[in-house]
Amino acid sequence: MRKTILLMIMTLLWSAPLLAAGTQYKLRVDGLSCPFCAYGIEKMLIRTEGVESVTVDLEKGLLIVKVEEGVTLTEARLKQLVHDAGFTLRSMSEQPL
C-alpha cells in the first residue's frame, strides 16, 4: 500500500510540469507585411499578463502565442490586442501544451 501511494505521488509530481504547460494559441493575422511592424504586435502580446512567448511567421501571417497554465485569452481579447497593434485577426485556434 505504501508503495502504491508513493508511486502515485511520484507519478503526480512527474506529470505536474506537463499539466502546468499552459495553452498555445495560433492566430491568423491579416496585414502583417514587414518585420518592423510585426515587432509591434509581438510587443503588444508579450506584455499581456500570462503570455510566455510570441512567435511570428510573416510569410504565413501566423502568430503562435504560448500562455501560462490557468491563463485564458478569449477571442475577443485577442481580437482587440491585434486590432490595437494595427492588424486584423482572421481566425484563431487553441490547444493545450
Added chain:
Amino acid sequence: MRQTFLAGCLCAPLLFSATFQLSAAPVTFNTALPVSKGEGVVRVQAKYLSATDDPGPMSRELTVKALPIVGVWGVTPRWTLFGIVPLLDKTMELDMPSGRSKRNVKGLGDITTMVRYAAYSKDQLGSTVRIAPFAGIEMPTGTDDEQDRFGRLPGSLQLGSGAWNPLIGVVATAQSLEKEWAVSASYKFNNAANNFERGDEARLDLSYHRRVWIGGPTDGLPHFFNAGVESNGVWQGKNRNNGQKDPNSGGTTLYLAPTLQYVTQRAITEVALQLPVMQNLNGNALKQDFIFTLSVRLND
C-alpha cells in the same frame, strides 16, 4: 529669397512624419511611418542639401545640413500623434562688394506637430491598404531675426519663419511582403511674420519599394533589404516682402530619388539621394544639385 524655397524643399518633407501600421515606409517623406497603439517610433535623419547653380551675378552657393528628429506615438489604432524637431545648419557663400563672403546660421528650426487619422484600412494575408488624412501646424520655434556682420539674414537663411503655419494632407499606402506603394499629397498655408511671408507650399510625394533580399535569423523575424524609387513634386508660391510679391521666389521642382532600406524588427536604416530632374523656378532662382538623406528608425 529664393533660397527660402530651397530650404523649404529640404525641411518640408521632415514635417510629414505621421504614423501607420505599415512597414518600411518612404525615406523622403514620412507620412506612412508605422506604429501601434501605445507604441512609439523615433526616426532620426541626417540631410545634406547642395544648391550651387546660380544664374545670377553673385555666384551663390547654399548648403543646408539638417538633423530632423521625428517622434511618432500611436494614441489609438487609428489616431497617431507626431512631432518633428529639426536642427539646422545653413551656409550661404556669395560674392559681395567686399569680396567672397559666407553667411551662416545654425540652431533649432520650426517644430511641427501633426495628427493623423486612419480613415480606411483593409488587411489581407501579408498585405494591407490604408488611407489617412492628416493635419498639423508648424510652430515658430526657430528664430527669424538672426543677424551676422552684414546685418539681418534674409528670410531664406533664417532658422524659422516666425509664423504659425497650418498644413493638411492625405496619405495612402498599399503594401505586401514583396513591395510597397505610397502616395502623399499635402498643402501648407504659410503665414506672415516680421513683414515676411513664405509662399504656400503644395507637395505630391510618391514611393515604390521592392524587397530584393530576405535573410536574418532563422528562428525569428527575418530581415528585409528593399530597393526603391521615390519622387517628390514641390510647388511653392511667391514670397511676400512687406506685402509685395517677390518675383524671384517660388516655383516647381520635381525630384527623383533612388532609395535603399535595411529592415529589421527593431530598426530600419535607409538612404536616399534626391535629384532634381525638373526645376521651374521663378526669376533668378538658385537651383539645387541634390539632397542626400541618411535615416535610422527605431522601435521603442
